[in-house]
Amino acid sequence: MVGxxxxxxxxxxEAFLQLFRKIHTFRGDAAFSTWLHRLSVNVVLMRLRxxxxxxxxxxxxxxxxxxxxxxxxxxxxxxxxxxxxVDRVRLERALVELPPGYRxxxxxxxxxxxxxxxxARIMDCSIGNSKSQLHKARTRLREIxxxxxxxxxxxxxxxxxxxxxxxx
Amino acid sequence: MRCEEFDRHAVExxxxxxAPEAAEHFQSCNRCSSRMADLALIAxxxxxxxxxxxxxxxxxxxxxxxxAENLLRPRKSLGERLREFFPDAPRTAxxxxxxxxxAALLLFLPQSPLPQMSREGExxxxxxxxxxxxxxxxxxxxxxxxxxxxxxxxxxxxxxxxLALVDNLICECQRxxxxxxxxxxxxxxxxxxxxxxxxxxxxxxxxxxxxx
Numbered sequence: 001m002v003g004x005x006x007x008x009x010x011x012x013x014e015a016f017l018q019l020f021r022k023i024h025t026f027r028g029d030a031a032f033s034t035w036l037h038r039l040s041v042n043v044v045l046m047r048l049r050x051x052x053x054x055x056x057x058x059x060x061x062x063x064x065x066x067x068x069x070x071x072x073x074x075x076x077x078x079x080x081x082x083x084x085x086v087d088r089v090r091l092e093r094a095l096v097e098l099p100p101g102y103r104x105x106x107x108x109x110x111x112x113x114x115x116x117x118x119x120a121r122i123m124d125c126s127i128g129n130s131k132s133q134l135h136k137a138r139t140r141l142r143e144i145x146x147x148x149x150x151x152x153x154x155x156x157x158x159x160x161x162x163x164x165x166x167x168x
Numbered sequence: 169m170r171c172e173e174f175d176r177h178a179v180e181x182x183x184x185x186x187a188p189e190a191a192e193h194f195q196s197c198n199r200c201s202s203r204m205a206d207l208a209l210i211a212x213x214x215x216x217x218x219x220x221x222x223x224x225x226x227x228x229x230x231x232x233x234x235x236a237e238n239l240l241r242p243r244k245s246l247g248e249r250l251r252e253f254f255p256d257a258p259r260t261a262x263x264x265x266x267x268x269x270x271a272a273l274l275l276f277l278p279q280s281p282l283p284q285m286s287r288e289g290e291x292x293x294x295x296x297x298x299x300x301x302x303x304x305x306x307x308x309x310x311x312x313x314x315x316x317x318x319x320x321x322x323x324x325x326x327x328x329x330x331l332a333l334v335d336n337l338i339c340e341c342q343r344x345x346x347x348x349x350x351x352x353x354x355x356x357x358x359x360x361x362x363x364x365x366x367x368x369x370x371x372x373x374x375x376x377x378x379x380x
Contacts (some may be wrong), residue, residue, distance in 0.1 A: 008220075008222075009222055009223065009226050011244060012226060013221050013226055013229060013233070016230050017230070017233060017237070017239075017355055020234055020237075020240075021237075021239065021241040038263065086209050086210060086213045087213075088213070088216065088217060090211050091210070091214065091217065092217065106214065109216035110210075110211045110215060111214050111215065111217050111219070112219070113215070127204050131183060133230060134178045135182060135207075138182075138207045138210050138211060139207065141210050142203070142206045142207060145206075145210070155373050
């Protein structure tokens with residue numbers, strides 16, 4: 001979520017501290033796991049706010065203009081294929097570049113396997129927003145992975161030209 | 169349908185809700201079909217990402233912080249928990265008997281090295297001491313069980329259930345000590361079990377004193 005093991009440990013500890021501090025406020029309205037997840041999500045979001053990272057509001061309409069995604073690409077522009085480039089390392093690198101709000105929904109749904117109705121309760125948003133955020137997260141990840149692919153192709157070209165130059 | 173319109177259906181498409189006009193576009197548009205394939209690929213790759221466990225040191229550090237904030241309650245003994253279950257009350261004659269048991273435990277079960285059993289299998293003094301504790305507890309139990317029918321059935325059920333648990337523990341410890349008189353762990357558990365039984369009988373007597 002934070003792309004930094006030390007910070008992740010710190011946040012895990014903070015989440016458990018909050019659990020002990022706030023356990024008396026658990027009323028049993030939702031499943032304990034949902035309550036705990038929500039508490040953990042809040043701990044992470046609070047930290048990210050303090051770091052003034054750009055956050056994606058989950059209250060925005062599902063079809064709102066996406067301000068946090070990468071550079072706009074024209075429909076019909078060339079899309080490098082990402083097939084074969086989606087390995088674990090690249091996906092984890094790409095996740096770090098994802099805006100935190102998107103990352104949260106993506107991790108909850110695609111990595112941890114939560115359903116949209118559960119994510120809606122955890123993130124305090126509508127099911128439609130959860131679906132929309134997930135789609136935007138995947139789309140943004142695709143763009144990031146495409147950028148990686150472009151960089152890799154550029155690097156290969158550069159290395160090839162350097163080799164050619166050294167031979168001449 | 170144009171690509172921009174298909175994009176508006178993309179969320180539903182990925183969710184498996186596929187409108188006929190979107191499906192038609194999907195079949196004929198290479199850009200949109202490869203895009204949806206990429207998104208599906210990302211979703212399936214994400215499912216293989218491992219969930220990481222925090223290091224063990226994190227729990228040690230967390231424990232220290234919880235203690236520093238006074239958020240951890242000290243672990244309670246079975247006797248303390250039973251006393252919480254049964255309301256506080258003045259002690260009765262039975263309490264006196266159980267105090268005798270405690271005194272016997274203190275007198276007969278010092279922390280000194282274990283008495284050795286002779287090769288001929290003679291009873292060692294510790295076993296005789298345990299027998300004395302057993303006698304005291306048996307008389308305390310008989311007194312506690314005397315008017316059991318006059319009590320609340322729920323209390324009686326709880327008492328009998330807990331008593332059975334403690335008696336089982338005592339039997340198991342005694343069996344292990346008979347097998348190996350030098351089994352220090354069995355000895356410690358046996359002393360703890362006697363203590364628990366004493367607490368249990370005491371808690372019941374305190375409840376009787378309240379007339380509950």
